[in-house]
Amino acid sequence: MPDDESTSPALHGIRVLELGTLIAGPFCGRLLADHGADVIKIEAPDRPDPLRDWGQAELDGRHFFWTVHARNKRCITLDLRRPRGRELFLDLVDHADVLVESFRPGTLERWGLGYDMLSERNPRIVLARVSGYGQTGPYSRRPGYASVAEAVSGMRHLNGFPGGPPPRAALSIGDSLAGMFAAQGVLTALYARDRDGGPHAGRGQVVDVSLTESCLALLESTIPDYSVTGLVRGPGGTRLDGLAPSNLYRCADGRWLIIAANQDTVFARLCAAMERPELVTDPRFATHTARGRHQDEIDAIVAEWAGRFDAGTVTCLLEEAGVVVGPVNTVADVVRDPQFQAREMLLVHHDEGIGKDVLGPGVIPKLGRTPGTVRWAGPPEPGTHNAEVYGELLGLTDEQLVALTTDRVV
Incomplete structure (x- = not known):
């Protein structure tokens, strides 16, 4: 020392x-x-x-x-x-x-x-x-x-x-x-x-x-949410209710990726990468709040798109577009990861x-x-x-x- x-x-x-x-x-x-x-x-x-x-x-x-x-x-x-x-x-x-x-x-x-x-x-x-x-x-x-x-x-x-x-x-x-x-x-x-x-x-x-x-x-906002509105937040599975799209999506090769694009600017980049620019102005998805209300619909669209390609291709497309994306790594993947x-x-x-x-x-x-x-x-x-x-x-x-x-x- x-x-x-x-x-x-x-x-x-x-x-x-x-x-x-x-x-x-x-x-x-x-x-x-x-x-x-x-x-x-x-x-x-x-x-x-x-x-x-x-x-x-x-x-x-x-x-x-x-x-x-x-x-x-x-x-x-x-x-x-x-x-x-x-x-x-x-x-x-x-x-x-x-x-x-x-x-x-x-x-x-x-x-x-x-x-x-x-x-x-x-x-x-x-x-x-x-x-x-x-x-x-x-x-x-x-x-x-x-x-x-x-x-x-x-x-x-x-x-x-x-x-x-x-x-x-x-x-x-x-x-x-x-x-x-x-x-x-x-x-x-x-x-x-x-x-x-x-x-x-x-x-x-x-x-x-x-x-x-x-x-x-x-526990983030769960306590004030309950104290003001009586909302008892429950489990969300692979997603957080009201934040969309931000979920686990399965690719054509069977691998799972996390794609997180709930912020307006990032969502626009995701739409461009998916070659679906019309989604940006669709009233169901035009704002953070709207996407939260139509979470199942936007998740289905992203899942269908991701399912056409292998995980490597999806990752490359989204990284080039500036969209947040990452694999679900095992510990074997972690120890080989060049970033770590x-x-x-x-x-x-x-x-x-x-x-x-x-x-x-x-x-x-x-x-x-x-x-x-x-x-x-x-x-x-x-x-x-x-x-x-x-x-x-x-x-x-x-x-x-x-x-x-x-x-x-x-």
């Missing part, structure tokens, strides 16, 4: 303690680590993060979810259920800027490690708390998973086709959203802490993020557990002067960095670490 402040990653010098498990908390930690924060992941000696064993693909007993969300982190073990473990943890807090935790609300308080105690030890500490429903409210003590958060927030109701069961994306969207909002909250709190002036200058604060609220925040390759969104991680290089997602967002990097994949074993971290930050000797390990404190 470069030492020159002008070229170091943006979060170089920020130290994060991560107590989160599975996806939401670790995703927050990963985003911070990608941009140079020293993220120290803490796992219980007898209960490592279950994410180590997650992932659908397997090779030699290894799964690869861990490779993505534990990258760039140092891993130590520590038992917070034991008094000596809590003492060591508070010593680590003295050296940290941020703590990320994703326990059920009240867990830290039961251990005597609530924010009052943490901020007394280190007034600058930012505590990011990720939970299913937030730290307050009648549901706060309930456990929460992404699938339930997506449903409770109203997001899942909008997915799928009218009249059918609301499916999920084959991803943990609620967890990832919470991790992103937590990272945003951490950066906001660090800025507030370090800006000049004000009665709270130099002090950290609590960042309270819930999975349900993270999903709810993405050129943008370094497919980066090699060396997985020490299997001794092989694996691809993982690149760093986002892209910063022009202080870009983030993937420096190493997730350590394969819990406690990989015990000697390094405890020696560097707390000055513990090898003999002391051996005794703590024997007592199962670390």
Whole structure:
């Protein structure tokens, strides 16, 4: 890692303690680590993060979810259920800027490690708390998973086709959203802490993020639409009601393309590409609102046209015309995509557990002067960095670490 402040990653010098498990908390930690924060992941000696064993693909007993969300982190073990473990943890807090935790609300308080105690030890500490429903409210003590958060927030109701069961994306969207909002909250709190002036200058604060609220925040105009008109928006299948044409269309070779031309200027270009210029002035399609009212009709016209050609031909015709178009890629298509390759969104991680290089997602967002990097994949074993971290930050000797390990404190 470069030492020159002008070229170091943006979060170089920020130290994060991560107590989160599975996806939401670790995703927050990963985003911070990608941009140079020293993220120290803490796992219980007898209960490592279950994410180590997650992932659908397997090779030699290894799964690869861990490779993505534990990258760039140092891993130590520590038992917070034991008094000596809590003492060591508070010593680590003295050296940290941020703590990320994703326990059920009240867990830290039961251990005597609530924010009052943490901020007394280190007034600058930012505590990011990720939970299913937030730290307050009648549901706060309930456990929460992404699938339930997506449903409770109203997001899942909008997915799928009218009249059918609301499916999920084959991803943990609620967890990832919470991790992103937590990272945003951490950066906001660090800025507030370090800006000049004000009665709270130099002090950290609590960042309270819930999975349900993270999903709810993405519901666009559904809430004001309901509050003013009583409209309960439902699922739209492959399209959004009122936005047309913007849908999935099948080409002659069986491949699906997304064609999005609901904006007036783009719709005119689509009509020219289809050699149907009369559609631009047709009262049914002349405006955005009119096309929304006659969505089925314009979709049928575009579908008939796209169905005459293979996907490559349709793509070339529309790109030349300046119409928004794109394929429905599988992950196999994604890893071959020259745009993602050129943008370094497919980066090699060396997985020490299997001794092989694996691809993982690149760093986002892209910063022009202080870009983030993937420096190493997730350590394969819990406690990989015990000697390094405890020696560097707390000055513990090898003999002391051996005794703590024997007592199962670390």
